[in-house]
Amino acid sequence: PEDAELDRVLDGMATPSDTESMAFPSYDADMLGTGGGGRAEAGLGCLEDEVDDQGTRWRRFTPGDEPQESRVNMSLIQPFLKVLSHGGYYGDGMNDIIVFSSCYLPENSLENYQSVMDHLFRYVVGTLDLMVSQDYAVVYLCAGGQKEKLPGIGWLRDCYTTIQRRLRKNLKALYVLHPTWYIKALITFIKPFISSKFTRKLQFVSSLSELSLLVPTEHVQIPDCVKQ
Numbered sequence: 001p002e003d004a005e006l007d008r009v010l011d012g013m014a015t016p017s018d019t020e021s022m023a024f025p026s027y028d029a030d031m032l033g034t035g036g037g038g039r040a041e042a043g044l045g046c047l048e049d050e051v052d053d054q055g056t057r058w059r060r061f062t063p064g065d066e067p068q069e070s071r072v073n074m075s076l077i078q079p080f081l082k083v084l085s086h087g088g089y090y091g092d093g094m095n096d097i098i099v100f101s102s103c104y105l106p107e108n109s110l111e112n113y114q115s116v117m118d119h120l121f122r123y124v125v126g127t128l129d130l131m132v133s134q135d136y137a138v139v140y141l142c143a144g145g146q147k148e149k150l151p152g153i154g155w156l157r158d159c160y161t162t163i164q165r166r167l168r169k170n171l172k173a174l175y176v177l178h179p180t181w182y183i184k185a186l187i188t189f190i191k192p193f194i195s196s197k198f199t200r201k202l203q204f205v206s207s208l209s210e211l212s213l214l215v216p217t218e219h220v221q222i223p224d225c226v227k228q
Helices: 002-010 074-083 113-131 154-162 165-169 179-191 196-200 209-216
Strands: 038-042 044-053 057-062 072-073 085-089 097-098 134-143 172-175 202-205
Touching: 002 154, 044 113, 057 074, 057 113, 072 074, 072 113, 074 085, 074 113, 085 113, 113 134, 113 154, 154 165, 154 179, 165 172, 172 209, 196 202
Parallel strands: 097 134, 134 172, 172 202
Antiparallel strands: 038 044, 044 057, 057 072, 085 097
């Protein structure tokens, strides 16, 4: 039934646990040794962590190709950081595979939902800017999802229009594994806001075996709900 499949969709992009997932290859400030407050540089930009007088942890991303910076409340989004993970490399070994999991997104009934989503978006974009220096692919895992965790159309539109041109250009493929009618309908809604070039990068993938023919999957840890 469609409702059952819809429920599978939106929780559907489960990201692996700490012991399963392949950590970002040293682009996280903690892994770079900044600790609770310090500066690190990687890729085309840099980041700086700090803790304010109230004990709130902040991260400042400074892109390498644009004279602007983004400040992220890391304490606010800490429960949702697993939404983004690294899945290894493809091609000549220099191109990143980024895995996105919606099961770690906040529910839209959260009291401060909009603020969390705003800071989470800045975190995702800032992290990608540090990680991605060449071409990359995104794998979007659909299965076992929850409708209340699906971002709104406006948020998705703003993400596309706000993200740096370099990141849009370097994205070579967006693989959507196990797409359902709900995901396809959502994509149909946002098509008017995105370029035809970007649309051509989108590819629905029906099975894990098909995905393995497109990108190496040995480091893309597939959650049980996706395998089922």
